[in-house]
Amino acid sequence: MIPALNPLVLNLKESATLAVNIEARRLRDMNKEIYHFGFGQSPFPVPEILRRGLEEHSHKNHYLPTRGLPKLCEAVSSFYQKQFNYTFTPEDVFVGPGSKELIFQCIYLIEGPLLVPAPSWVSYGPQATLRGKLIKPIITQRNNSYKLTAEELDRACYSLGEGQKILILNNPGNPTGAVYTHDEMKDLAEICRAYHVVVISDEIYAMIDFNHQKQAGMSQYYPEGTIVSGGLSKSFSAGGYRLGVLLIPEELAILKQALKSIISETYSSVSAPVQYAAYAAYASFDELEEYISTCCDIHRFAGEYLHSRFLKMNLNCPRPGGAFYLFPDFENYRDVFRRQGISTGYTLCEKILQEARVALLPGADFYLPATNLGVRVASVDYDGAAVLKDWKGAQECTAEKTMEFFPNLVRGCDALEDFLKNSI
Structure with a gap:
């Protein structure tokens, strides 16, 4: 039996953010190295006050x-x-x-x-x-x-x-x-x-x-x-x-x-x-303000690191002021990609995932035209618990510390940079 469905749902697809997360995790489960810039989930541990509150009231039914x-x-x-x-x-x-x-x-x-x-x-x-x-x-x-x-x-x-x-x-x-x-x-x-x-x-x-x-x-x-x-x-x-x-x-x-x-x-x-x-x-x-402030500082450092790397790659990218996302675009490489038969954000993101192993979402998923070459980058692919434990502030985050704390952000940028160099 094939049931008739509400016609309003027939053209819907799975949420793009959830779909890219599933795909990235599938590839990682196959032991493929993937730099997951596609899914926005806070990487930090649940605060103790929340965990304790859940445990103490688990009997509430x-x-x-x-x-x-x-x-x-x-x-x-x-x-x-x-x-x-x-x-x-x-x-x-x-x-x-x-x-x-x-x-x-x-x-x-x-x-x-x-x-x-x-x-x-x-x-x-x-x-x-x-x-x-x-x-x-x-x-x-x-x-x-x-x-x-x-x-x-x-x-x-x-x-x-x-x-x-x-x-x-x-x-x-x-x-x-x-x-x-x-x-x-x-x-x-x-x-x-x-x-x-x-x-x-x-x-x-x-x-x-x-x-x-x-x-x-x-x-x-x-x-x-x-x-x-x-x-x-x-x-x-x-x-x-x-x-x-x-x-x-x-x-x-x-x-x-x-x-x-x-x-x-x-x-x-x-x-x-x-x-x-x-x-x-x-x-x-009040008990969470220090935790949230520290997490915010880490989000800012990760966002500013990616922003600086993207500018060095000749990508256009506004500097983020909050949240944990950036929206760079590859417009400066449009002619390069057109010669390779790439004219939409979807095909560009597919190629980047295949060749650079960086998971991104195209601008078309965010109400922009299919030909838009903007992509959403989530800056949270790191071990938040480890970073939070040893964070001493952005001023202490040397290149070595950045690599220690944010290896996938660094390597993902390196892979993206190599991809662009090889595309020219």
């Missing part, structure tokens, strides 16, 4: 409230007030099985086309496709570190005419590592308010800001129309815990009621032990 463990909602609200000056109350907080799922629920519930800056994270568009939404990529510019400008947003909103729209904005950004300034965010907020745009502000990397400043959040300038998402996976190095949070302002109360209803009919509630573990982390965040 009751369903928790749909919206989340009440004291966890209070702790999340307090965390965002203290760290980012947001004004969300505990009643505004929802807990879900990862921020990815919560973003999908929002996209499903809110009417209107989805505005997606390009490049942006791979899953926003497919999630909108599952809802049958129009997706409007907004091409951003390399000379602005691929950050969305107010002018670009204005043109996109105007082109769509009347009616509600949704903007999803990731800050710090995946796949570029870009971080918005307060002035940039304020300008975007004015456009969103003028066009009645509902903003989903994906702030999963909010604590990985290389300037160690309180980030510019859309909620600071457009609180009545901004939904904030976050969670444990990136800054807290607990992706496998699958716990995300969503903060919805009172002005969007109708969404809160709808979200409670849809949660009650889908996943019901997040694992109780995991919610108690998350409470331990959010409520005692």
Whole structure:
């Protein structure tokens, strides 16, 4: 029997980030040396406070409230007030099985086309496709570190005419590592308010800001129309815990009621032990600040190392300001690759994986044209526990130490450099 499926899913493919991770791991399982620049997962160990919280509450076997463990909602609200000056109350907080799922629920519930800056994270568009939404990529510019400008947003909103729209904005950004300034965010907020745009502000990397400043959040300038998402996976190095949070302002109360209803009919509630573990982390965040600051310093060093190597290879690459990604492009080699029959980012990444053993993702997976020669690089292919244990700061990281701490980043760059030299 061949069952009929929802036609909206027939053209979907597996998430590009998950697919490249599976392929890289498959090749490594075959004892092939692969430099895995394709998957963004924090390499650091789960903080002790989270592990202890999970262990101490492993016996909790009751369903928790749909919206989340009440004291966890209070702790999340307090965390965002203290760290980012947001004004969300505990009643505004929802807990879900990862921020990815919560973003999908929002996209499903809110009417209107989805505005997606390009490049942006791979899953926003497919999630909108599952809802049958129009997706409007907004091409951003390399000379602005691929950050969305107010002018670009204005043109996109105007082109769509009347009616509600949704903007999803990731800050710090995946796949570029870009971080918005307060002035940039304020300008975007004015456009969103003028066009009645509902903003989903994906702030999963909010604590990985290389300037160690309180980030510019859309909620600071457009609180009545901004939904904030976050969670444990990136800054807290607990992706496998699958716990995300969503903060919805009172002005969007109708969404809160709808979200409670849809949660009650889908996943019901997040694992109780995991919610108690998350409470331990959010409520005692002061105990984690040194850990998160040190991890951020290591992310910054790894990103800046790759950035400097890419520039020496004559790649175009904005300097990352946060998260753990870079977005270099091979535009300066376009003619070289064209003579080899390579004209798309997909074929380029396939060739680099085959010949240089470096796993990358093409710009087309991030809403750019197929011919775009940009690639996403994740800077986390190293043993985070070992680096964290012996990290003395970037100023102590000599060439020898860099090789000791980040061998796959160094060798991956060497392999990519050799690949380019051999291509000319």
